[in-house]
Amino acid sequence: MTVRRGQRTVLHRADAAFEPGSVTVVAGANGSGKSTLLETVAGVLLAAEGTVSGVAPRSVAHVAQTVASPGPPLTVRAAVAMGRWGSLPWWRPLRPADRRLVAEQLARLDLEDLADRPLAELSGGQRQRALVATGLAQRAPVLLVDEPTAGVDARSLGLVLDALAAEAGRGAVVVHAAHDPAALASADRVLTLRDGALH
Ligand SMILES: Nc1ncnc2c1ncn2[C@@H]1O[C@H](COP(=O)(O)OP(=O)(O)OP(=O)(O)O)[C@@H](O)[C@H]1O
Numbered sequence: 045m046t047v048r049r050g051q052r053t054v055l056h057r058a059d060a061a062f063e064p065g066s067v068t069v070v071a072g073a074n075g076s077g078k079s080t081l082l083e084t085v086a087g088v089l090l091a092a093e094g095t096v097s098g099v100a101p102r103s104v105a106h107v108a109q110t111v112a113s114p115g116p117p118l119t120v121r122a123a124v125a126m127g128r129w130g131s132l133p134w135w136r137p138l139r140p141a142d143r144r145l146v147a148e149q150l151a152r153l154d155l156e157d158l159a160d161r162p163l164a165e166l167s168g169g170q171r172q173r174a175l176v177a178t179g180l181a182q183r184a185p186v187l188l189v190d191e192p193t194a195g196v197d198a199r200s201l202g203l204v205l206d207a208l209a210a211e212a213g214r215g216a217v218v219v220h221a222a223h224d225p226a227a228l229a230s231a232d233r234v235l236t237l238r239d240g241a242l243h
């Protein structure tokens with residue numbers, strides 16, 4: 045697909061197929077278009093040419109790259125619980141199974157002690173883990189995470205990579221953007237964005 049942002053063509057006939065049950069890392073320099081690619085697959089951006097196929101509506105969990113703004117005033121637990129809303133009619137409270145799933149994701153990323161803290165009051169690395177948990181809680185067939193390993197310490201890096209591998213293990217398509225050598229080494233496949241194309 046070809047994707048433009050303003051006057052700039054960021055992706056130029058970039059082409060890739062992502063397999064269920066595997067983790068793909070999208071690598072590339074700052075500004076190479078990793079976020080643009082994930083946003084286009086997620087349906088946040090529209091391709092000028094080409095299409096994204098095989099992704100059903102509401103089947104994508106997309107965790108955007110951490111931004112400086114703190115976002116809505118939510119606790120970590122509430123933010124992760126939001127991941128379950130998509131599977132429920134708007135008037136329904138979370139079911140016990142949803143609450144269990146939320147608790148599981150908090151445990152998986154070692155967020156239990158932080159669960160009742162406002163998201164905005166976490167450190168950058170802690171927030172990063174919490175954002176990954178919001179993506180995992182959706183149990184989506186396609187999980188796209190933008191730089192989940194940026195700024196996390198060695199232990200959290202392991203937790204994040206293990207969690208992403210486990211999502212692939214349950215059959216999901218997992219794609220994440222990364223620079224970290226450990227993230228690249230743990231991927232089933234690494235695609236590198238250069239000059240608007242995937243190599
Ligand atoms: N909203 C926007 N409007 C115009 N250009 C944009 C916009 N967002 C990003 N760009 C440009 O698109 C190109 C790709 O940006 P993108 O955010 O996809 O890169 P990236 O590979 O994710 O970088 P990083 O490693 O810094 O996260 C860059 O040249 C950037 O300046």
Ligand SMILES: [Mg+2]
Pocket residue numbers: 078079080109190221
């Ligand atoms: Mg980016």
